[in-house]
Amino acid sequence: MSKKFLTDVIAQSADMPAAAAGRLAADIIAAIKGQIVETGRFTIPDFGAFVVREKAKRTALNPKTGEKVAVKAGATVRFKASPALKEAAFSGLKKAKRKAAKG
Numbered sequence: 001m002s003k004k005f006l007t008d009v010i011a012q013s014a015d016m017p018a019a020a021a022g023r024l025a026a027d028i029i030a031a032i033k034g035q036i037v038e039t040g041r042f043t044i045p046d047f048g049a050f051v052v053r054e055k056a057k058r059t060a061l062n063p064k065t066g067e068k069v070a071v072k073a074g075a076t077v078r079f080k081a082s083p084a085l086k087e088a089a090f091s092g093l094k095k096a097k098r099k100a101a102k103g
Contacts, residue, residue: 003029036077048081 003025011021032050035042040052057073081089 046082046084048079048085051078051080052076053078 003022006025006028007018007022010016010024011018014021016024032042036050036052041049043049052075054075055073058071060069060071061067062069
């Protein structure tokens with residue numbers, strides 16, 4: 001999903017100008033970011049959850065030289081889909097496979 005897609009959906013649904021829908025989409029994205037920064041988690045029911053995961057420092061291997069390289073500790077944001085989203089995606093995949101087999 002892109003910001004433009006979100007803007008288009010908001011503009012169509014609320015029957016508002018694209019510029020106002022763009023500002024609203026930006027505000028929604030900023031609110032989600034703020035919640036993730038503040039609590040380390042953002043959940044949308046029946047969709048999924050964004051969760052901050054910490055990564056410990058570790059030693060990796062440079063594939064080109066074979067040399068060991070130290071990797072700093074850090075954090076990443078992961079998305080975990082809800083059971084409802086997983087089921088919807090799976091049923092959509094099955095429909096697409098059936099359609100492809102027919103045609």
